[in-house]
Amino acid sequence: MAIHKILRRSLSAEKRSTEVPKGHLAVYVGESEKKRFIIPLTYLNDPLFQELLCQAEDEFEFHHPMGGLTIPCSEESFIDLTTYLSRT
Numbered sequence: 001m002a003i004h005k006i007l008r009r010s011l012s013a014e015k016r017s018t019e020v021p022k023g024h025l026a027v028y029v030g031e032s033e034k035k036r037f038i039i040p041l042t043y044l045n046d047p048l049f050q051e052l053l054c055q056a057e058d059e060f061e062f063h064h065p066m067g068g069l070t071i072p073c074s075e076e077s078f079i080d081l082t083t084y085l086s087r088t
Contacts, residue, residue: 028070029078036068037078043085052081 020026023041028034043049052071059072071078 026068028068029073030075031072034070035075037082039082043082046085046088048081049085052078 020038024038025041025044027037027039029037044053052073055073056069056071
């Protein structure tokens with residue numbers, strides 16, 4: 001699936017802090033259990049993605065418990081959005 005090429009989850013804790021390719025950002029997504037995704041920085045300019053960032057700001061302010069940007073939505077919704085963004 002194309003989404004797996006775009007969203008690469010790191011499986012080991014040791015790799016989490018170091019494996020973010022240039023031009024990408026690690027985000028944590030989920031409502032209860034958080035999963036780590038690597039996304040292109042270009043997504044940050046999209047109005048739909050910015051809405052998710054506003055939700056994250058409302059919920060977490062500047063305290064992100066995972067140590068990185070945490071987005072409070074379902075993993076399925078996040079994948080749907082990033083799939084859409086990868087096609088535009």
